[in-house]
Amino acid sequence: MKFEEYKTLGFTNWCVENRTTIYIFTFIITLAGFMVYNNLPKEQFPDIKIPQIYINTVYFGTAPADIENTINKPIEKQLKSLSGVKKIKSNALQDVSVILVEFTPDVAVEVALQRVRDAVDKAKTDLPTNLDSGPTAQDVNFSEFPIMNVNIAGNYSLKQLKQYAEDLQDGIEALPEITRVDILGALNREIQINVNLDRMKSTGLSFFDVQTALASENINVSGGELNVEGVRRTLRVKGEYTNVADMANIRIRTSTGATVRLGDVADVRDDFEEQQDFARLANKSVITLNVIKRSGENLVDAADKIENVIAEYKENRFPTGLDVKITADQSIQTRADLHDLINTVVLGFIFVVMVLMFFMGVRDAIFVGLSVPLSALVAFVMMPIIGPMVGTEFTLNTIVLFAFLLGIGLVVDDAIVVIENTHRLFNMHKDWTIQQAVKAAAGEVFLPVLSGTLTTIAPFFPLLFWSGIVGEFMKFMPLTLIITLGASLFVAYVMNPVFAVSFMGRHDDEKEAHDTSFKGIRRPLIILAVAAVIGYFIDRGIGNFVVFILVLWIFNHYILTPRILVPFQDRLLPALKNNYRKLIDWLLRGWRPVVAIVSMLVLLVATFIITGIASPKVLFFPSGDPDYVYVYTKMPIGTDAQVTDSVTRIIEKRVFDVLEKEKAMDMVNSVIANVGKNAGDPYNPDRAATPHKSKVTVAFVYGTERGGRSSELILRKIRDAVKGIPGAEISVEREAVGPPTGKPISIEISGDDFAILQKLEKDVLQKVQNSGIEGIDQLRSDLVTNKPEIVIDIDREKAQREGISSQQVALAVRTALFGLEVSKFRDDKDEYPIMVRLNKNDRESIEKILSLNVVYRDMVMGGALRQVPITSVANIHYSTTFSQINRQDQSRIVTLGSDVLPGYNANEIVGQIEALIADMEVPNGYVIKMGGEQEEQNESMSFLGTAFGAAILLIYLILATQFNSVIKPFIIFFTIILSLIGVLLGFVIFHKDFSIIMSGVGIIALAGIVVKNGILLIEFIEELRGRGYPMREAIIEGGAIRLTPVLLTASAAVLGLVPLALGITVDFVGLFRDLAPHLIVGGPSSIFWNILAWTIIFGLTFSTILTLIMVPCMYYVNERVREKWFRKKDEPAEVVNPNWQKESI
Structure with a gap:
């Protein structure tokens, strides 16, 4: 064909004619990409934002049963009417209520939070009026987790250590990356007014008298402004306590008119709360600062800044004997994982370039390989733009890096097809310029390249709609791949054609120009030697790198190209194509195509049977x-x-x-x-x-x-x-490992009556324990009914006769036992509560507590204060109660949970437990089901099945549009079946574990990857038939011509994933700087991803090999059947160009 007969693309033509502009644009993209890369926050896993809202309420001194009735039920009543609510969970604990509201994914976090706050406001009229804190609603942010612990120890008093900890807390919290710092293992200072009950009674005083006196004597009030000689001065009344002696010396007036010194009836001390938490590091007591990072901030930068703050405090503010040590530093693992993955990406890139060299030569392989970093840089530039558009913020984490690693072998596909076609046309048409070859090549393969890229992207698009914690965790992978693959199409048709014009030469010319004499290499050798010397002056690593390039260049010049690559391209590759032609020619005779298709169907059935017998271990998420x-x-x-x-x-x-x-x-x-x-x-x-x-x-x-x-x-x-x-x-x-999903074994029993729930709980527990199911660690219930309590039963009739209420009795007991904050004591830096309660001996005596007087104002007696002992209106009994009451969707729920012992399969154990539960008789209104990780797994499996169906539909629409055919897309779909055979056989043969998430995502990704090979084959077969080739010859020749790009794209994708699948990591910085590569096989960073990598490797390898055989067979059978049975009478037979053998292809 003449150049004028080829279709060309306007924008590619413009790029070829304006190469300088494209080079400047490439430089700008490169610079911008590196800037975005350096500025992206770095963390191990992405920020997870899901519409879940926590409601926290504190009501000290209240039992779980009362928390449930007085707080949880009224709030739940308002929450159930909210639109978009998926699930409501509540926990009633001692003193605390926690309610979790989960919304459907279509509800924005901000909208969900506002809806919950409105519902809580409506419920406040039904809540106790004397709550200590809350109810407060806040969104759940899984990114705000502890990034490190800072431990402080030394031979100092608790008060001094606490002060040092608070000083450092202030310094760390001042960092913009930190949301808060929690102090653990420290004692909280408080002013204690420990009242002696007997002394208080003997003087006629009450708690009310003590509280009133303490509060009224501790004031700091502004009285307004006063004009003094033309100057307006603020008038302030100051009567604050300056020390505990001031409090002990205040005088309290009794009902008889006498005054009593507070210190005579109470022990007044500046002390600490009773220690309820401890922290130790290596068996030594410490005060621990739990550092929480702000969502979206850079974990690595935050850790560096914290270390700088600690260093500054140790040098300038802390004594030399104070020991400050960082533990549980998440940035260490994050740095290591990111470092390993980046090195794995580089290693994968090297593998891809190596395979390109064999098929395309060194020079073409290098500028085709450049499409990998260029596509990544274009993707980095687009991330800050696309992120807000889809409601997320990109960070540099292991998910994003794996997406780049997965994309290494995919982003070169478009460049491979374009450049390989350019190379073929340029060598075939000796009279063409390189500009003509580039323009014709780009236009000829544009439609198959475009549809191939779209079909590769299509399976990832449904994954963007993955809901829940797992979906939020994984969505950055499809999003990154979609951006990167789109960028690869841009690079293939904008930048690669320009590179080809500048650097590509004809194969014969390159061989003739390959001068192996010293004179032919003298100039490049001198340039590299000088660059190495300069590099050593700057940095040893740079010098070593230049020397390494020099050695590689000499190796390529004398050994790689003349002795390996040229023989491969001149002899082995043509021989491979000729043998492939003979194979397809043999297969397309007689009934052999039908036999081949039936054989594949038999293999498919056999694969499912083998997989069922071998039964690979099935995991939710992989772990190492x-x-x-x-x-x-x-x-x-x-x-x-x-x-x-x-x-x-x-x-x-x-x-x-x-x-x-x-x-x-x-x-x-x-x-x-x-x-x-x-x-x-x-x-x-x-x-x-x-x-x-x-x-x-x-x-x-x-x-x-x-x-x-x-x-x-x-x-x-x-x-x-x-x-x-x-x-x-x-x-x-x-x-x-991965997103939080709950226990692998979680049995949920829900209903309303605790007696029935307890019976069902015992029945399930006994049934599981007697079943002999192995692999269960320790199956325990979260229902604890043995919390000891003393119940004060109020005789309402007696109380009403005395003129007191149940609330007054409860407040008196609460003040005596828990204490009441009556005011604040302020020093130079902070303020501390002044707590009034009984002294320790009296607090631990139930008789003393019951002898308390309830003080009230008797309006019948003219408002006189009266005191009534609790014993006159109440009795006690000893009992046990629930330590925690859990509810879900307004029903009480009991959960039996356990981990799985090493070596056992959680899914197999859950299946056995589900079989046991199915045989149980459950009363109406009560439900027993599996929850926790299993619930998330079932939801993920359901979604992945739907996503796979959606991916198939999208791919079909793209193919049907491209080929304008209903049947031909099904020929290409057969490659998906072939990939599934490869995946299942690979897992069985190599004894790999099957992961619901990773293998499922891999199979969906394969659906788009493997069809690209079928598109290349059928598209070119159709092209040849359009030029007048007979069908059979078009199939044979089209397959042979497209053999190279098919093998190249598949090999690149597979080899790009090999380092991750095997866990191969090379420290390239250490290699060049210290000549220490630190080669690692089976590294920890690969554990999470290698199952997905193996899934794609198994499926793509098997599918590629058989696609080259089965697609020609199926196309041939389809066309023969169509011609024989479905061709219309007036439709002309196949038109064959009599000169087809002379047609230039």
Whole structure:
């Protein structure tokens, strides 16, 4: 064909004619891309924002049952009428109410928060009027989690250590990246007025008298302004306490008119609250600062700034004997993961360029390979623009980096097809200029390249609508890939044609110009040598890099190109194409195409049978060796924090014994114990003080620094070591991998009557325990009914006769036992509560508490104050109650939860439990179902199935539009079936675990990737038939001509993922700077993603090989059937160009 007969593209033509403009534009894009990359916040996982709202209410001295009735039910009543509500969960704890409202994904977080606040405002009329705090509503932000612990210790008083901690807290909270800093293990200062009940009674005083006197004597009030000699001065009445002696010396007037000194009836002291939480680092008591990062801020930068603040305080503000140590620093793992993934991306890029060299030569391979970084840089430039448009903010995290890694082999596809076609046309038409070859090549393959890119993007588009925690966690992968693949199309048709015009030469000319004499390499050799010398003056790493390039250039000039690449391109590749022609020619004879198709269908059925028999292990999310091990301890409800602490010390000792016995101390970064506070799941912390709970955290060094030893083994040893402590429920768990989803085994029992719920709970627990199901760690219920309590029963008739209410009795007991804040004591820096209560001895005596007088004003007696002892209107009895009452969607719920022991499959265990539950008789109104991780898994499986169907529909619409055919898209769809065969057989043969999330996403991604090969084949077959080729010859020749780009694109995609699949990491900075590559195989950063990588590798490899065989066969059969059975009578037969053999292709 002549040049004029080829279709060309206007914008590509313009780029070719205005190459200088494109080079300037490329430079600007490169510069802007690097700037955006450097400014992107860096963190391990992306910010997760979902429409979930927490409502917190504090009501000290209130039991869970009362919290449920007085707070949770009234608020739930208002919440249930809100539009868009998906689920309502509530927890009634001692003193605290926590309600979680989850909305459907279509509701914005800000809208959900406002709706909840409005509902809470409506419910306030039904709530107690004397709440201590709340109800307050706030959105759930999974990004605001502790990024490090700063531990302070030294030979100083508790007051001094607390002061140092508060000073450092102020310094860290001043950083814009930090939202708050929580202090753990410190004592809170308070002014205590501990009243002696007997002395108070003997003087005729009451709590009311003490409270009134303390509050009225501690004032600082402005009286307005006074004009004094023309100057307006503020008039202020100041009567604040300056020390505890001032309080002890105040005089309180009794009902008889006498006055009593406060210090005579109460112990007045400047002290601390009773310690309810403890923190230790390596068995030494510390005060811990729990640092919470602000959502969207740079984790790495925040950690660096915190270290700078600590260094400044240690140098200028803290004494030399104060020990400040950072533990649980999330930035260490984040840096390591990002570093490893970036190096893996570079290694994948090198692999892709290597395979390109074999098919295209070194020069073409390099500027085709440039499409990878250029596409990434264009994507970086677009991220700040597209992010706000889709309601999100991009950060540089492992999800985004994996998307780039997955895209390495995909973004070169468009460039490969365009450049390979340019190379073919340029070498075929000797009279053409390179500009003509580029224009014709770009136009000839534009439609297949466009449709191929669109079909690759199509499967990722439905993934953007993935709802829930998992969806928010994963959505950055499809979003990044869509942007990057779109950028690759732009690069392929704007930048790569310009590179081709500037650098591409004819194959024969390149061979002739390849001068292997020293004279031919002298100039480049001198230039590189000078560059190396200059590089060494700047930095040793730069010099080593230039020397490395010099060595590679010499190796390529004398060995790679003349002895490997040229023979491959001149002999092996043509031989491969000829053998492929013979194979397709043989297959398209007689019934062989039909036999081939039937054989594939038989293989498909056999694959499902084999997979069912072999049954690969199915996971929700993959996991490797843990970086953190948590030992959770729960003592009986009501256990004092001091007792819990003593048990925790025993556990700490056993943990250290295991570490020393296994010689694993060098594997561990820190061992931290927390009692009372911060004793729960880091991603789901307790909302109230829990003196009966503790947590020991074992933080391991980064995986590559463990010397090949397994932290999973240490976890098992610790689990065995901490067994057998009487009265303690102990569980040993790893840190959560991926988004928080709940326990892998979670049985939810819901209804209204606690008696029936308790019976069902015991029945389920007994049934599971007697079933012999293996792999369950410790199945425990969250329903605890043994919280001891003393109930004061008020005789309403007696109380009314005495003229007092139940509320007055309750307030008197609450003040005596918990205490009442009557005022604030202020010093130079802060203010502290003044608390009035009974002294310790009286507080611990129920008889003393019952002998309290309730003071009230008797209006019948002219407003005189009267005192009535509680014993005259109430009786007591001892009982037990619930420590926590959980509700879901306005029904009470009991949950049985457990982890899975190592080596067992959670999905298999859940299936066995579901079979047990199905046989149980459940009363009407009560439901038993699986929740937790299983619920998220079922939702994710359902979504992935829907997304796969949507992806198939989108791909079909694109293909049907391109080929203007209803049937031909189904020929290409067969490649998806082939990829599924490859995935299943690969997992069975290589004994890989199947992940619901990662394998599911991989299969969906494959649907778009593998059809590209079929598009290239059919599109060019159609092109040849349009030029007059007979159908059979068009199929053979079209397949042979498109063999190179098909193999290239598939090989590039597969090899780009090999480093991630095998966990290969090379430290390129260390390689060039210190000549230490730190080569790692099976690195920790690959654990999370290698299943997805293997899914694509298995599917794409198998599909590519068989696509080259099956697509020609199916196309041939389809056309023969259409011609024989469906061709209209007036439709002409196939028109064949008599000179087709002379037609230039």
